[in-house]
Amino acid sequence: MRFGVIVFPGSNCEMDCHYVIEKVLGQEVRYVWHQESDLRGLDCLVLPGGFSYGDYLRCGAIARFSPVMEAVRDFAARGGLVIGICNGFQILLEAGLLPGAMLRNNSLSFVCRFVHLRVENRDTPWTGKAERGQVLRIPIAHGEGNYTAGEGLLDEMERRGQIILRYCGPAGEVTPEANPNGSARNIAGICNEGFNVFGLMPHPERASEEILGSTDGLFIWESALAAAGV
Amino acid sequence: MSEADQRRFSIFVSPLRGVLDPQGQAALGALHSLGYDEVEDVRIGKYIVLTVRGGSEERVREMCEKLLANPIIEDYRIESESG
Amino acid sequence: MSEADQRRFSIFVSPLRGVLDPQGQAALGALHSLGYDEVEDVRIGKYIVLTVRGGSEERVREMCEKLLANPIIEDYRIESESG
């Protein structure tokens, strides 16, 4: 499977994603510069974490106008797999490829730590390897992960199964205490209606090796590989 | 073009009514703890000043729609001032 | 007290002249790359709306000095509006 990791000015997790895809998953991967527009030959696009354009103005607001984003839109429209991690998720929101918006964490502080996530829908290209209700342990690292959307939209998303991951306690209990940023309904990750575009605040690439404390991120990567028939 | 073509636009971006405003809430709490109990609400948004040469308010509105505000969570208002 | 005692204050906080405004610079760059070449400068600050019951502008000024603005790098202006 061929991955493309998009590099925006200010991205800072592109090398981490590249490393995991190449060295841990053993897949082909190349960087895609934000001014490129030719995505031929790629099976999955990764929008990595970081601070594109310094996160100035609003997270992801400037990056979404990068030339590559037009190509990403076409790629997604044709059903291609797109995963936005952290800042990548914020960019997908700003670009309208995923519904909703991001606010500052209710603590107003950046927070970096391992959290627990409950898999809410395993019927997606991103979660097929997990059990429904399975609890994953993956780190977050962000200052603006407080996901918001109108109640009506949230209900719709629930109904369609677009809510993929929720913050929870170690036993899977979805409680306010388990919510690290105040996000609506403890949402940590969502899909578009076609399920080929996935945005999540946690960093699966930081939980893909035993030595880093967890391999639960592999569920996500390996699900994508399986979905692509690898 | 001359200096006279320069215009200033002030743009006031505020969190939409009904949307959570964590920063405003934190400021409200801090003001109360400083003894400013008369404050009932705080909303924090952005104050953007554009210096434009020969542009129109229409164009500034476009900039807001496209980039400067996010309509899902924010409202904006433009004021122009010739300079 | 009645509704009539409620007042609204708008506070406009902007980066001091001469102080770097990376946010404004980034927005300027983005506007140019979107083709809005007429924009010559962007400064980004904060737009704060306080709802106050029975307070004075004097007190609001105090709040700005103490908490809402950072006088070392920011300037502010208060506008009051009875409501």
Add this chain to the structure above:
Amino acid sequence: MAELYEELGLTTEEYHRIIKILGREPNRVELGMYSLMWSEHCSYKSSKRVLKMLPTRSPAVIQGPGENAGVVDIGGGWAVVFKMESHNHPSAVEPYQGAATGIGGIVRDIFTMGARPIACLDPLRFGDPSNPRTRYLVKGVVAGIAGYGNCLGIPTVAGDLYFHPCYEGNPLVNVMCVGLMRTSELIRGVASGEGNAVILIGNRTGRDGIGGASILASQEFDETSASKRPSVQVGDPFTEKLLIEACLELRSRRLLVGLQDLGAAGLSCACSETASRGNVGMRIHVDRVPLREADMEPFEIMISESQERMLAVAEPEKVEEVQEVCRRWGLTATVIGEVVEGNRLEGFWRGEKVFDLPADSLASQGPVYQREAARPSWQDEVRRLDWDSLDHPGDYNRVLEELVSGPNLCSRRYVWEQYDHMVQLNTVVYPGSDAAVLRIKETGRAIALSCDGNGRYVYLDPYRGTQIAVAECARNIAASGGLPMAMTDCLNFGNPEKPEIFWQFTEAVRGMADAARYLEVPVVSGNVSFYNETSGEAVHPTPIVGMVGLIGTIGKRRTIAFPEPGLNIVLLGETYEDMGGSEYLFALHGLTAGEPPRLDLALEKRVQTACIEGIRRDLILSAHDCSEGGVAVALLECCLAGGLGARIRADTSLEPLVWLFSESQSRFVVTVPDEALGMMESLAKKKDIPYTVIGRTGGDRLIINDWIDVELERMRRVRESALERLLA
């Protein structure tokens, strides 16, 4: 000129020296450049002689002090680059931006050398947290470090945080950065090659920090500082991130002759240092410098401290390529001058020559002073401690709880969770242990990083206190399985023109030198910060040590966490009545008094080697050094980190309070499985170090004789929530 030079902080003698160098009166631009470059901050005029005592070499040292950062070989063709710096005064004025630009500055020092920054550390000192101003400073500083460091994608993996009223008006914000590079990719801050282009890359130049170097860093800090506010610099981490990537690309494509960051004294410093190191001259066209404010004068442009700028030297035919790389990264790269024969640094402004001086007269031939040193009259007084006259509590559970819920020993989670400590996927021991451990993906090895410096000990005895700082830092590295390789430091002191401050400084450096030499950890870089005073009161003399150790095989890293039940808990080293300067005295009696702990460097070294060897041979499964709070606090930390209790039987003739909370040096709490106990014991014998089996891991309580019996879950809650509560 007379008024002007004084206002700029030059002495009459220094002014005459300038006249002698130039053979004429300096003009305003030149005077400004000299005043900054000859300031304490840039010239080290008070400290230079004393610093000569420090050992700086070892077979692994590739670059010692003198460059932007030290470079140490870690094998396999790779090297680490590191340095520590202070941003105390800017942070006292504006904590967020002060700390943020501190990170920006130290990170530039690292990638200037051609290394990718892979970690930051942040030793911090503040006044009493019950003071609202202190809380404001702590929160602002931590947010600033987070705001800048996180954006760069450099993990902040360790640091420390202590509170003492002496830092009330003058907090210490030290920052350290560590970089990684191939040994073959080292770039030096050198200009050479007549005709080569001098290129300024990055942000435009504004009026930021004009007067910053001399006024903010070289004078005492007092009430009037508020009026110096316009010189506050605002950080732009996004541009810095682009600079990192662009400079590393320029390095990899071998497009540069030299590279130098712009820090204190801005262009004056960068141009004169690179020219002086390269024994060349340089011609600068000041009017070509891109400005943020059009009406700036040459004087302002030459000393502006606008952040996120780099000075590169490249061969003329490579200039276009350099500019192309920068453009791709969204940066401007402007040719502002050229390297010339000779040694003159000349500046032109709209066709007119505005300065003309010998480059080394700015960079390396500044004045050097032998300041007067005198032992303070109060030194003996503070060393006295009447232990028996104190009202010592008999409830040791309570003492333990007070210590670990107090500002100095409670969990720092609240701080490090605001830092991205995981980005780059190298952090294999997270904050909360003795040292952070980073894997080197390319070699299968790892490095351990730690920083330390107990200002109370140094205040009570600058010589021994500083030895302890070095020893403790090395001990943290050893506890993680690392072999200490080299260190950096930041020496935070008061006004060196006062003989008692200079005595503290001299004694401290002597202590550092002796310990570094004995423990074989050369000092490869560092920073001196004087004038840390408020209204004439100096902070405690606070030398901070930052150290890098090497772990030969990634699997041989250890944390403080008790790993499993049923292990023997062994105390390496000996406990004495070392209560002077202790956290117990400070937290429970409000005292900073007595003799600081004794230190026998020979024993220290033997204990550390025993620990490292025990880990290498897998005899030791976890290790934690005993520092502030003594063995009781160390044991509790091991329990909490592993979520596992312990039962301890202390067989001692010491008073319980002393055994529990004495801060005797050269001790580790380690765990050893039954089957390895014999070998561990003979290792200890061979190394001739005290060795005591004191208990076993297991359960969910920490029990020590009938002195202490606490439930871990409760202690965890108390210890972890304390800092946020204290700062609320």
